[in-house]
Amino acid sequence: MDAERFRQEPIDLGPLPGLLGHLLRRAHTRMLLDFTESTAEFGITSGEFALLCLVEANPGITLGQLATAAALDKSTLSPAMQRLTERGLVERHAVPSDRRAQALRLSAEGMALLPPFKARVGEHEDRIAQPLDAAEREALLCLLRKLNGL
Amino acid sequence: MDAERFRQEPIDLGPLPGLLGHLLRRAHTRMLLDFTESTAEFGITSGEFALLCLVEANPGITLGQLATAAALDKSTLSPAMQRLTERGLVERHAVPSDRRAQALRLSAEGMALLPPFKARVGEHEDRIAQPLDAAEREALLCLLRKLNGL
DNA sequence: TATTGTTATACTCTATAACTATA
DNA sequence: TATAGTTATAGAGTATAACAATA
Numbered sequence: 001m002d003a004e005r006f007r008q009e010p011i012d013l014g015p016l017p018g019l020l021g022h023l024l025r026r027a028h029t030r031m032l033l034d035f036t037e038s039t040a041e042f043g044i045t046s047g048e049f050a051l052l053c054l055v056e057a058n059p060g061i062t063l064g065q066l067a068t069a070a071a072l073d074k075s076t077l078s079p080a081m082q083r084l085t086e087r088g089l090v091e092r093h094a095v096p097s098d099r100r101a102q103a104l105r106l107s108a109e110g111m112a113l114l115p116p117f118k119a120r121v122g123e124h125e126d127r128i129a130q131p132l133d134a135a136e137r138e139a140l141l142c143l144l145r146k147l148n149g150l
Numbered sequence: 151m152d153a154e155r156f157r158q159e160p161i162d163l164g165p166l167p168g169l170l171g172h173l174l175r176r177a178h179t180r181m182l183l184d185f186t187e188s189t190a191e192f193g194i195t196s197g198e199f200a201l202l203c204l205v206e207a208n209p210g211i212t213l214g215q216l217a218t219a220a221a222l223d224k225s226t227l228s229p230a231m232q233r234l235t236e237r238g239l240v241e242r243h244a245v246p247s248d249r250r251a252q253a254l255r256l257s258a259e260g261m262a263l264l265p266p267f268k269a270r271v272g273e274h275e276d277r278i279a280q281p282l283d284a285a286e287r288e289a290l291l292c293l294l295r296k297l298n299g300l
Numbered sequence: 301t302a303t304t305g306t307t308a309t310a311c312t313c314t315a316t317a318a319c320t321a322t323a
Numbered sequence: 324t325a326t327a328g329t330t331a332t333a334g335a336g337t338a339t340a341a342c343a344a345t346a
Binding site: 182186195196197222223225226230248249250251 | 311312313314315316317320321322323
């Protein structure tokens with residue numbers, strides 16, 4: 001990435017500063033890059049982190065339920081959960097009542113990894129949110145939840 | 151995508167509703183999908199639309215300046231501008247003072263395309279922003295601009 | 301027939317690094 | 324040496340559609 005990319009320039013941004021889509025793209029891209037740098041040692045992507053959090057909070061959740069919770073298609077989740085399982089962070093258990101389904105749980109390793117990972121993510125979030133004061137930050141979270149129907 | 155993906159479920163989202171990164175990903179993904187559907191007939195992606203807007207607002211801008219304005223790497227922009235040029239929407243002119251650089255301008259076709267495209271994008275933005283009232287929507291834009299340093 | 305999860309395939313967005321031509 | 328732009332390559336994130344196994 002070029003050094004000065006996020007600096008202000010005497011360039012007319014036209015309608016872009018009024019477009020939610022553009023502002024979300026910019027913010028999301030920056031977060032993704034910073035997340036990757038911040039958590040490189042863990043070797044887990046931002047998307048995988050969200051899945052680990054959901055499995056932690058809902059032990060025994062199935063892949064389909066996870067898809068709903070994460071707002072992702074099952075075909076997106078399936079390979080992701082496979083990676084996490086191969087990595088030994090998640091376990092897939094049989095569901096007696098439905099042999100098609102699989103109940104997902106964190107492994108001991110997954111449970112041990114999550115707390116330090118969350119701390120790192122917290123630092124990353126704080127860094128990105130730095131331009132906002134506490135009230136603005138909370139207001140932004142609140143508005144984004146509402147936008148997302150959460 | 152599964153039908154009920156954005157419905158509320160009795161599933162614990164854990165720390166995710168408090169994470170800017172997660173909320174931005176969800177919102178951005180939805181916008182991207184809706185943008186693509188809304189503007190399918192134009193055959194132009196969301197990223198390309200932003201570039202067209204910037205070239206329109208800054209005729210003669212160079213690729214490097216465009217990279218700064220759009221917060222993208224030049225290696226991301228170069229192929230994108232090539233597509234837009236091949237499509238006949240953007241023209242690349244020589245810069246007498248620097249033969250390495252290229253001055254970008256909308257073609258007549260590009261200028262004709264942008265107004266109806268913008269109208270369509272406006273509808274798309276309104277649809278996504280529907281959960282928010284006017285004040286909330288403006289507040290969200292404002293906070294996102296601040297977060298992005300704009 | 302309908303659903304759970306997998307797989308094959310494809311598309312968007314983005315970056316790093318090496319390169320060419322020019323400054 | 325440094326900069327403008329190109330290209331090769333890679334990786335994250337996502338979806339649709341067709342499929343096998345099970346309900």
